[in-house]
Every structure is written in C-alpha cells, then in structure tokens.
Amino acid sequence: MATRNVSVWRTVDWTTIILYLILVICGWFSVCGASYTYGDMDFFSFGSRSGKQLVWILCSFGLGFVLLMLEEKMYDMFSYLIYIGMILLLIVTIFIAPDTKGSRSWLVMGPVSLQPAEFAKFATALVLAKYMSAYSFNIGKMKNMLMLALFILLPMGLIIMQRETGSALVYLAFFLMLYREGMPGAILFSGVCAVIYFIVSIRFSNEFIGNTPTVIGEFAVLSMILLFAGSMVWVYCKRDVAARNIIGISLLVVVLGLIVSRFIVVFNLVYILWGLCIVLIGYLFYLSIVKRNKNFGLIALFTIGSIGFLYSGDYVFNKVLEPHQQVRIKVVLGMEEDLAGAGYNVNQSKIAIGSGGLTGKGFLNGTQTKLKYVPEQDTDFIFCTVGEEKGFIGSSIVLLLFLTLILRLIVLAERQHGTFGRVYGYSIVSIFLFHLFINIGMVLGLSPVIGIPLPFFSYGGSSLWGFTLLLFIFLRIDAARGE
DSSP states (O other): OHHHHHHHHHHSOHHHHHHHHHHHHHHHHHHHHHHOBTTBOOTTOTTSHHHHHHHHHHHHHHHHHHHHHSOHHHHHHTHHHHHHHHHHHHHHHHHHSOOBTTBOOOEEETTEEEOHHHHHHHHHHHHHHHHHTSTTOOTTSHHHHHHHHHHHHHHHHHHHHTTOHHHHHGGGGHHHHHHHTTOOHHHHHHHHHHHHHHHHHHHTTTOBSTTSSOBHHHHHHHHHHHHHHHHHHHHHSOOHHHHHHHHHHHHHHHHHHHHHHHHTOOOOTHHHHHHHHHHHHHHHHHHHHHTTOHHHHHHHHHHHHHHHHHHHHHHIIIIISOHHHHHHHHHHTTSOOOTTTTTHHHHHHHHHHHHTTTTOSOTTOOHHHHTTOSTTTTTTTTHHHHHHHHHHHHHHHHHHHHHHHHHHHHHHHHTOSSHHHHHHHHHHHHHHHHHHHHHHHHHTTSSOOOOOOOTTTSSOHHHHHHHHHHHHHHHHHHHGGGO
C-alpha cells in the first residue's frame, strides 16, 4: 500500500492541483474583502466569515488528501450505493431541513450547515460514468437514454422540491457530457430551441403586431417552429424539395396573412400559424409512411412537442414560478427595471465592478463592497468584489485561471483509457462551465439571478467541499493511469 500511495503522488496531475490551490487562495482573499468591516482586521477568527472559510479550506485540503489515498476502484465499485445514499439524503432533507429564506435545502448540525444538493453532483457524475461504462451500453438505445435521463432528473426534481431551483438547474449541465459521448445532436438542438422559445414567448408576451390582436411572442415562436421543422427535413432527411415547400409555402402564407390583416380585415395571425402547423404535422407523418423514413415522423413529433412547450412554458412561468422568480427573469429580459427590488443586486454589482476600472481599488479598498451595497456579495455575487478590488485586469486573470483549469480537465478527460474516467471527467467540465457562465452572467446582468456559487470563490463549506469532491475523485481516477 505504501508503494502504491507513493506512486499516486508521482502520477497525480500536479498542474490541476496547483490551479486548484491558486483559485482557493484567491477565493479566500475575495471572501476577506467581501466580508471586511472597517476597523476589523481579524480575518482568522472563527467568528468572522473569512475565519470560517479558512476552516472550510483546510478541511477541503484534508478531504482532497483522503480522496487521493483511496483506491480508484472504490469510486467505480460503489457508484450506485453512493448515488442511492445521496438520493435518500435529498429526500430526508425535504422533510427535516428548516425553512431558510424560503428553501428547505440545508441540514443544520450544531454550528455547521450543509447543503446535500452540492454533494449530489459528484454522486450523479459517478453513477452516470458507471452506467455508461458498461460493456453493453449504447447511447443510441432508447432504454439507455431514459435511464440516463432518470439518473439526472431524479436528484434535480428532489432539489426543486427543496425550493432550490438554481441548484437544480445545474444538473442540466450533464447533458453537455452526454452530447460529447454521442447523444444525438437533435436532442441538444431541441434543448436550445426550448430556451429560445421560452425567452421569446415571455419577452414579447405583451407586445402586438401593429394594431392587430396578434401577440408577437406567440407569432414569433410558431414561425420559428415552422422554420426549424423545414430545416430539419433538409438536414436529417436530405429532402431539398420538401424543405423548400415547407419553408416557402409557410413564408408565403404568413406574408399574405400579414397584408390582409394590416390592410383589409384585422384578425389574429396565430390562427394561420396553427393551421400551417397542423398541415405540416400531417404532411410529415404522410412522408414518414410513404418514404418509409422515421426521421419525418420524429420531426413531426418535434413540431408537436415544440407547440406543447410554447403553451406549457407560459403556464409554468405564470402559475408555477414564484413571483420573485418571475420578476428576476423579467428584469434580465428587459421587461422590468425594478432597481429597488429584483434588479437591485445586479445593478449594485455592475456599479461595483465598473468602479474598479482597469486596475481596481486595491485589497480592502472597494467602497461598494465595504459599505455592503451589494447583497450576497461574499456568496453568489463574490465576483463583484474581484472586479472592484482587482479591476478589469484582475478579473481577467481570474477568468483565465478558470479557463486554464477547464482546458486542463478536458485534456485529462481525453487521455483516459476507459469510458468511466472520460465520462466522469467531462461531467466535471460540464458542471464547472455551467457554474461559471451562469454565475458570471448573473453578476453582469446577462442571466437571471438563480443563486448558484462561483467555484472556489463563494463563501460556504458545502460549495467548496462539493467542488473538491468532484475534482479530486477525478484526479485519483486519472492518477491510476500511470500506476
């Protein structure tokens, strides 16, 4: 065992560990700056946020050491048990967790609070890697795709029941890994379309075409559905004539409808689009039977699903989402400003980052963050502290460090000999990318404020330990290559 442990330190990827250490240390200084109160320089006291974060950091170093000492086969052997254990913990959390700011996602154990949703990420990544590394696995089989979806959506649904929508959405990142492993591009395309449908339909839900009763959002989405369906016929069915007929006839009918509605008889153009969609669906099923090509039938189902998503998305937005979540989305889409309410955090964050200028105001010299103008500035909005104290140059360096880490993880994932390590590696890459894009995006006002941490920077032990688990399990799996 001693010889084996020595070999781990010889084969482990020290580049990734060094990047991890640099990011964690930078994160601690950022927490110091964000939680600093004028005159209070006791950063190492356990009573301060920076002191508590230092304890979490030291514990994470110990956790990383333990993970590297364990046999790499354990992660493969116990993947299902770990996943089942985390699912049970998520279920228990729903019932025993106290209400904290409207959510029931934190388990309180004396002075320590832990969020199981952060640890369920590595468990989900392990079970996906285990299932996909089976000898008989084929991602093209419907049974396998349904099982993968179940593994991802089960913890996601339980976390939503804890009223932690932001943490739940992170699990959608696993679909990026599935695309890398051969998931049909049509599925990823459908997901992108769903996002576009939702944004356009909500953003223009209260705007009309001229003096007609035609809602722009509904009109635009139905038009896109026709366009996408025609394009998919061309790409997946190789039928240029059919694609031109679908797109050309639809465009002609819509333009004629616009002219009639504008100058002759005012009516809702959505009725025309409904008719076109019905005709299109029938036409696609007809081609599927006559040409004996199932792709036409799948495109017809895509069209039906898109229409269903359009109207169910409107219901979810107005009936399922909480009022504060609706407002956050409206602020991002420019439908509301609300600088005193939902848009306050983002507006103050922009002010803090902008005030940093090129080189920043220096450590502990940021006025916006020191005067506590930015809410949650040491957790979800920690990046505004980086921007104010370190400026554009410091912020760019931090982003370059994250980019280097992600690129390094991609290299490690690609050099894995087995499917288990590769799938797990790309799962980590996907999670890191999701956290970075959404967290930085919401700080800059480019994405809704959904409350997810910036890896290694945001204050909190659950987040730091969760990312440490993800990273060091992969480092141990990678180190086994050279043993």
